[in-house]
Amino acid sequence: MHPSPVPGTPDAPWRYWRPGDGAAVEVGTVRGRDVALPVHFHEEDQVTMVLLGVRRFVVAGVPVEVAAGQAVRIPAGVPHLSLPSPAGVVCTNLYLPPGTPRPPxxxxxxxxxxxxxxxxxxxxxxxxxxxxxxxxxxxxxxxxxxxxxxxxxxxxxxxxxxxxxxxxxxxxxxxxxxxxxxxxxxxxxxxxxxx
Missing domain, CATH: 1.10.10.60 (Homeodomain-like)
Structure with a gap:
């Protein structure tokens, strides 16, 4: 059994930084229950690695669940949304240079x-x-x-x-x-x- 994730602060469950080493454009972390975001997309590929709990997305209209120890890649330009995690989640997002083209x-x-x-x-x-x-x-x-x-x-x-x-x-x-x-x-x- 995994320990319960520690909720993020109510005003800032998300944290972003730019490592400056050229490998990733930026890194983001989120922890807590209220991790929902509306439909959006990124100019970069997003790789989400879940450390604790379950992160839920809808990617291009398809529901996706990513459990602790798993990762998902969302290509650049693909609309997606993230859903709340009632039990809490801790995860890291890497935003990498895009490997897929923009929409036609x-x-x-x-x-x-x-x-x-x-x-x-x-x-x-x-x-x-x-x-x-x-x-x-x-x-x-x-x-x-x-x-x-x-x-x-x-x-x-x-x-x-x-x-x-x-x-x-x-x-x-x-x-x-x-x-x-x-x-x-x-x-x-x-x-x-x-x-």
Whole structure:
């Protein structure tokens, strides 16, 4: 029998740092019960190794459970969400340089408006949105937001000022970036930048 995981602090169950050795872009740890995050994706491959408990994901619409002593790889650009762990979990995420391509351009709304992307794909706006959600598990607008948040992560890793990052990635202000960033990645931009 494994000892019960120690819950994370209520305000910061997630911790991130950048090792600087070139092997991993960054390392994240999480411990506790409230480890749920909404649908998101990373520009890097994510390898999650569970030390205690069970980590539950939905990856590209498929439920995945990773028990203590196991690991899972989530390729770059693949939408996923993490679910709460009622018994608690302790795990480490490695974010590695990507080994898989981004979604095909005809369904990638990261750089286009939904109307423009639908026209390029030869679909109505509604048809395009339904196809995109079926393929990626999220609406095109959510994908675009996550793309901007991933761009913000990259700038924050480089040490850029939070207000400048918000402006550079299209957020109304630093507060708007902060709300979206914490809601998606479980940590504030300032804490993430500090690494």
């Amino acid at each position: 351009a005809d369904i990638d709304a990261g750089w286009e408006t939904v109307t423009r992307a639908a026209a390029l794909a030869g679909l109505s706006r509604e048809g395009y949105s339904r196809r995109f959600k079926r393929l990626h598990g999220m609406a095109p607008q959510r994908f675009r937001l996550l793309d901007r948040l991933n761009a913000a992560r990259a700038l924050l890793r480089q040490g850029e000022a939070i207000a400048a990052v918000a402006a550079d990635t299209g957020f109304a202000d630093q507060s708007h970036l902060g709300r979206c960033f914490r809601g998606t990645f479980g940590v504030t931009p300032g804490r993430y930048r500090a690494g």
